[in-house]
Amino acid sequence: MRKVAGVSGIILAGGKNARMGTDKALLKVGPYFIIERIAGVLCTLVDEILVVTARPELYARYGDKMVSDIMGGHGPLGGIHAGLVHAAYPRALVTACDMPFISAGLGGLLIRAAAGYDAAVPRYRGYLEPLCAVYTKNCIEVIERQLARGQNKITGFYDRVRVRYVEESDLRAVEPNLEQVFFNVNTPDDIKKAQLIVE
Numbered sequence: 001m002r003k004v005a006g007v008s009g010i011i012l013a014g015g016k017n018a019r020m021g022t023d024k025a026l027l028k029v030g031p032y033f034i035i036e037r038i039a040g041v042l043c044t045l046v047d048e049i050l051v052v053t054a055r056p057e058l059y060a061r062y063g064d065k066m067v068s069d070i071m072g073g074h075g076p077l078g079g080i081h082a083g084l085v086h087a088a089y090p091r092a093l094v095t096a097c098d099m100p101f102i103s104a105g106l107g108g109l110l111i112r113a114a115a116g117y118d119a120a121v122p123r124y125r126g127y128l129e130p131l132c133a134v135y136t137k138n139c140i141e142v143i144e145r146q147l148a149r150g151q152n153k154i155t156g157f158y159d160r161v162r163v164r165y166v167e168e169s170d171l172r173a174v175e176p177n178l179e180q181v182f183f184n185v186n187t188p189d190d191i192k193k194a195q196l197i198v199e
């Protein structure tokens with residue numbers, strides 16, 4: 001796959017991991033840590049990788065820049081905001097740090113779909129997947145205003161920017177196993193499921 005120039009990659013790794021009880025991103029699925037798998041896919045697509053985390057010492061080897069939330073305590077949307085502010089490029093492919101099976105096919109499709117829009121967000125089985133999506137710096141200001149109102153819902157600002165919703169038929173054209181690519185690990189049981197997939 002050819003890289004689209006001028007795109008950042010943002011890995012959100014600032015969560016509490018309460019359900020897992022340990023850092024999800026540093027659990028292994030197959031021979032690789034989850035964050036290692038994600039960084040391996042992102043580096044085929046983007047020109048820099050930012051990890052948004054309060055613990056840079058854990059993740060330094062998986063990104064070019066370690067950055068912290070600027071508006072902390074707002075959950076993943078605070079991480080998206082900080083990533084966009086610190087990104088060197090106007091567009092960013094954003095992923096959670098707990099999605100072991102994200103693919104270059106999906107990421108590439110989202111980057112291409114975002115052309116002419118402020119964001120590109122997949123919709124799978126009727127649900128948006130805002131933690132595996134492309135956002136541009138045009139979103140920064142509206143996110144700031146939303147967070148300042150104490151509203152942390154990731155999709156809460158979508159009606160104020162131009163969002164390209166990437167529908168299931170388009171997603172399937174590049175990625176037949178959508179259930180797998182959007183799978184995220186939250187609990188010890190999820191890790192067992194992920195292991196079964198790679199075995």
Ligand SMILES: Nc1nc2c(ncn2[C@@H]2O[C@H](COP(=O)(O)OP(=O)(O)OP(=O)(O)O)[C@@H](O)[C@H]2O)c(=O)[nH]1
Pocket residue numbers: 012013014015016017018019020052053069072073074075076078079080095096097098131186
């Ligand atoms: N930068 C940043 N990332 C966050 C924050 N909260 C969650 N994330 C990330 O957003 C993604 C989804 O997080 P969740 O699974 O909803 O929450 P979590 O805190 O990781 O896990 P739980 O504590 O079990 O809910 C993961 O990649 C998290 O690391 C935050 O406040 N800041």
